[in-house]
Amino acid sequence: MANIREVAKKAGVSVATVSRVLNHPHTVSSPTMELVLATMEKMQYTPNGLARSLALNRSSTIALLIPNILNPLYPQVAKGIEDVAHQKGYNILLCNTEEKQDKEQDYVEMLLEKRVDGIILTASQLKEKDIQKIKNQNIPLVLIGRNIENMEANMVFTDYYMGAYQMTQHLIEIGYREIAHITGLKCQEESKEKLRGYERAIQEAGISLKNNWIIEGDNEIEGGYLGAKKLLRLKEPPQAIFAANDLMAIGAIDAIKSNGLTIPGDIAIVGFDDIKMASLVEPKLTTISQPVYKMGLIAARLLFESIESKHNEEEFNQKIFLQPKLMVRKSCGHEDRVREIFN
Amino acid sequence: MANIREVAKKAGVSVATVSRVLNHPHTVSSPTMELVLATMEKMQYTPNGLARSLALNRSSTIALLIPNILNPLYPQVAKGIEDVAHQKGYNILLCNTEEKQDKEQDYVEMLLEKRVDGIILTASQLKEKDIQKIKNQNIPLVLIGRNIENMEANMVFTDYYMGAYQMTQHLIEIGYREIAHITGLKCQEESKEKLRGYERAIQEAGISLKNNWIIEGDNEIEGGYLGAKKLLRLKEPPQAIFAANDLMAIGAIDAIKSNGLTIPGDIAIVGFDDIKMASLVEPKLTTISQPVYKMGLIAARLLFESIESKHNEEEFNQKIFLQPKLMVRKSCGHEDRVREIFN
DNA sequence: CTGAAAGCGCTAACAA
DNA sequence: TTGTTAGCGCTTTCAG
Numbered sequence: 201m202a203n204i205r206e207v208a209k210k211a212g213v214s215v216a217t218v219s220r221v222l223n224h225p226h227t228v229s230s231p232t233m234e235l236v237l238a239t240m241e242k243m244q245y246t247p248n249g250l251a252r253s254l255a256l257n258r259s260s261t262i263a264l265l266i267p268n269i270l271n272p273l274y275p276q277v278a279k280g281i282e283d284v285a286h287q288k289g290y291n292i293l294l295c296n297t298e299e300k301q302d303k304e305q306d307y308v309e310m311l312l313e314k315r316v317d318g319i320i321l322t323a324s325q326l327k328e329k330d331i332q333k334i335k336n337q338n339i340p341l342v343l344i345g346r347n348i349e350n351m352e353a354n355m356v357f358t359d360y361y362m363g364a365y366q367m368t369q370h371l372i373e374i375g376y377r378e379i380a381h382i383t384g385l386k387c388q389e390e391s392k393e394k395l396r397g398y399e400r401a402i403q404e405a406g407i408s409l410k411n412n413w414i415i416e417g418d419n420e421i422e423g424g425y426l427g428a429k430k431l432l433r434l435k436e437p438p439q440a441i442f443a444a445n446d447l448m449a450i451g452a453i454d455a456i457k458s459n460g461l462t463i464p465g466d467i468a469i470v471g472f473d474d475i476k477m478a479s480l481v482e483p484k485l486t487t488i489s490q491p492v493y494k495m496g497l498i499a500a501r502l503l504f505e506s507i508e509s510k511h512n513e514e515e516f517n518q519k520i521f522l523q524p525k526l527m528v529r530k531s532c533g534h535e536d537r538v539r540e541i542f543n
Numbered sequence: 544m545a546n547i548r549e550v551a552k553k554a555g556v557s558v559a560t561v562s563r564v565l566n567h568p569h570t571v572s573s574p575t576m577e578l579v580l581a582t583m584e585k586m587q588y589t590p591n592g593l594a595r596s597l598a599l600n601r602s603s604t605i606a607l608l609i610p611n612i613l614n615p616l617y618p619q620v621a622k623g624i625e626d627v628a629h630q631k632g633y634n635i636l637l638c639n640t641e642e643k644q645d646k647e648q649d650y651v652e653m654l655l656e657k658r659v660d661g662i663i664l665t666a667s668q669l670k671e672k673d674i675q676k677i678k679n680q681n682i683p684l685v686l687i688g689r690n691i692e693n694m695e696a697n698m699v700f701t702d703y704y705m706g707a708y709q710m711t712q713h714l715i716e717i718g719y720r721e722i723a724h725i726t727g728l729k730c731q732e733e734s735k736e737k738l739r740g741y742e743r744a745i746q747e748a749g750i751s752l753k754n755n756w757i758i759e760g761d762n763e764i765e766g767g768y769l770g771a772k773k774l775l776r777l778k779e780p781p782q783a784i785f786a787a788n789d790l791m792a793i794g795a796i797d798a799i800k801s802n803g804l805t806i807p808g809d810i811a812i813v814g815f816d817d818i819k820m821a822s823l824v825e826p827k828l829t830t831i832s833q834p835v836y837k838m839g840l841i842a843a844r845l846l847f848e849s850i851e852s853k854h855n856e857e858e859f860n861q862k863i864f865l866q867p868k869l870m871v872r873k874s875c876g877h878e879d880r881v882r883e884i885f886n
Numbered sequence: 887c888t889g890a891a892a893g894c895g896c897t898a899a900c901a902a
Numbered sequence: 903t904t905g906t907t908a909g910c911g912c913t914t915t916c917a918g
Contacts (some may be wrong), residue, residue, distance in 0.1 A: 251895035294637035594911035
C-alpha cells in the first residue's frame with residue numbers, strides 16, 4: 201500500500217508538502233496541490249491513521265462501555281453518542297461488558313493501550329480506584345448512570361432513587377401495600393439507589409419491609425421471570441411487583457401470565473426505563489421514563505468539551521442530574537384502583 | 544506518560560528487552576523479567592498501542608457497520624460479533640450508518656485510514672465498486688445480509704427471497720388474496736429480494752399484482768405506520784399487509800388499531816425478522832425468523848479466518864446461506880382462517 | 887539472553 | 903511556498 205513517501209516521490213515534492221495538502225491545504229500553492237491530489241488519486245493513497253495518531257498523540261476514537269447491548273436502553277444511549285461523535289469526525293469503540301466487572305476492567309485496559317481520546321462508561325461497575333486509574337492517565341471520562349459522590353468526573357445520570365421512590369409511592373397511593381421489588385444486580389450503584397427509593401416509600405407509608413419480597417434479578421427478561429415465579433411461590437405472595445427495569449418487568453409479566461393469573465387483576469407489575477417494548481406489551485407497562493438518548497447526547501458533549509479543552513489544562517467536572525418521569529399505563533391497574541377507592 | 548524508553552532506562556536494560564517481556568516473555572531470563580515487570584508497575588507504564596500497531600501493521604480492531612442501531616435486530620448481530628472478537632482480543636469500531644449510503648461510504652473511508660484489520664458490513668448499501676475498493680486495500684471483509692452474485696467476498700445471509708415467498712404463500716394458503724406489501728428501502732438488495740418473493744407468490748396464485756398495494760417504507764416503525772395508513776385510505780384496501788420487517792409491522796399494527804379496526808379480524812399483519820417485540824405485541828406477530836445472533840457469530844468467524852490467513856496468501860470467500868423460518872402467531876389470523884376454510 | 891539500531895508512516899519545527 | 907529532518911513509541915533483525 202502506497203505511503204506518503206512514495207506519493208511525494210512520484211509527485212516530485214517532499215513528504216512535508218504531501219502532508220500539508222492533507223492537513224493544511226491553505227499553506228500550499230494550488231498547482232502543487234492539484235498535482236499532489238492527482239498523484240494520491242492515481243496511487244490510491246490512503247493515509248495511515250495509525251502513524252498520524254502516533255505523531256499527533258490523538259486517535260480520533262472514543263470508547264463506549266455498556267453493560268448489555270441487548271437491553272434496548274443502551275442502543276439509545278449509543279445513538280445519542282454516535283450522533284455527536286460522527287459529527288466531530290470521531291469513531292466509537294463499542295465495548296459490551298455483559299454486566300461483568302472483570303470484562304469491564306479488561307476493556308478499560310485495552311482502551312488505555314489504544315490511546316482512545318475519551319471514555320464513556322455507562323452503568324459502570326468499576327471500583328473507584330479503577331476509574332481513578334483512567335483519570336490518572338489524563339484521559340477524558342464521562343460516567344452515565346452512576347453517581348460517585350466524592351469523585352471529580354463528568355457524570356450524567358437519572359435520579360434513580362427518586363424514580364423508584366415515586367414509583368413505589370404511586371403503587372401505595374392507589375392502594376397496594378404488599379409490594380415486592382425485583383432489584384437489578386446488587387453490585388450496581390443504580391440498583392442500590394432504586395432499592396433505597398423503594399424502601400423509603402414503603403417505610404414512609406408505615407409498611408414493614410419484608411426481606412423475602414426483595415429479590416435480586418439480573419436486569420434481563422429471564423431474571424424477571426425467575427424472580428416473579430419465586431414470589432408467586434411464597435406463602436404470602438405480594439399484590440404488586442416493582443421490577444428495577446422494564447426487561448425484568450416483561451419477564452415478570454410472562455411469569456404471572458403463565459401461572460394463569462391476570463395483570464393487574466391478580467397482581468400488578470411495574471418497571472423502570474420506559475423502553476419501547478414497555479408500551480407494546482399487554483398490558484402496557486407502567487414504568488419510569490428516563491431520557492436515555494438525551495443522556496447519550498449530553499454525555500458525548502461533555503466528553504468532547506473535555507477532549508477539546510484538554511490542552512488548555514482546564515478541568516470539566518460536571519454532574520448532570522436528570523429527572524425521571526412516571527408513566528402510568530395499564531399494568532398497575534391505576535384506573536381500576538382509583539375507581540375502587542373513590543367510589 | 545511513561546514510554547518504553549523510560550522504563551528501559553529506569554530498569555537498566557535496553558528497550559528491546561522491555562519489548563520482549565511484553566511480546567516474547569519466554570525469551571527473557573526470569574530475573575530480568577521480574578525487574579522489568581516491577582519497573583513497569585512502578586511507573587504505571589501503559590504500552591502505546593498506536594505505536595505497536597504501526598510497527599506491526601496490525602490494529603487489533605475490526606469494524607462493524609450497521610444501518611440502524613435502534614432496530615433490535617442489529618444489536619443481536621453485534622452481540623454475536625462481539626462475543627468472538629473479544630475472545631480474540633479485538634476491539635470493535637461501531638458505525639451506525641442510519642441507512643444512508645453516503646454515511647456508509649464516509650465511514651468506510653475513515654476505517655481504511657484507521658487500518659482496521661477487518662470490516663463487517665451489514666445490510667450494506669454500498670455500490671460494488673466501493674466494496675471492491677475495500678478488497679483492493681486487501682482488508683478482510685464479510686457481508687451480512689447481502690448477496691452480491693459475482694463478487695468474491697465472504698457473505699452470510701438469510702434467504703430473503705424464500706422467506707418473503709413463504710410468508711406470502713402462507714397468507715394465500717389461509718385464504719387471503721388481497722395482500723399488500725410495505726417494502727424496506729428500495730435501494731437495499733434485501734428489500735428487492737423480499738419484494739421478488741412476494742411478487743412470485745402472488746403471481747403463482749394467479750392473483751394480479753396491484754402497484755398501489757406495494758408501498759416503500761423506511762424499515763422503521765414510523766414508515767410502517769404511514770404505509771398502513773396510506774393503504775387504509777385506498778378505495779380498495781387490502782385484507783392483509785406484509786411488512787418487510789417487524790418494526791414496520793408494529794407501526795402498521797398501531798395504525799390499524801388507531802383506525803378502530805381489529806387485527807386480524809379486519810386486516811391481517813405479518814412481518815419479517817422475529818425480533819423480541821414481535822411476540823410481545825398484541826396480537827402477537829406472525830413473522831419470519833432469521834438467526835441473527837448466529838449470523839453475527841458466523842460472520843465474525845469468517846472474518847477472523849480471513850485475518851489470520853491473510854499472511855498465508857490464502858483466500859476465503861465463502862457464501863453462507865441460512866434458511867429463514869416461518870413463525871405463525873396471531874396477527875395473521877391463522878386459526879380463524881383455517882377454521883373458516885375447513886369447517 | 888541482551889543490546890544497538892533501523893524502520894513502521896506521519897507531523898511539524900526549522901531553515902531556506 | 904517548499905524541503906530537510908527529528909521525533910512519535912514500538913518491534914525486530916542482527917550481532918554479540
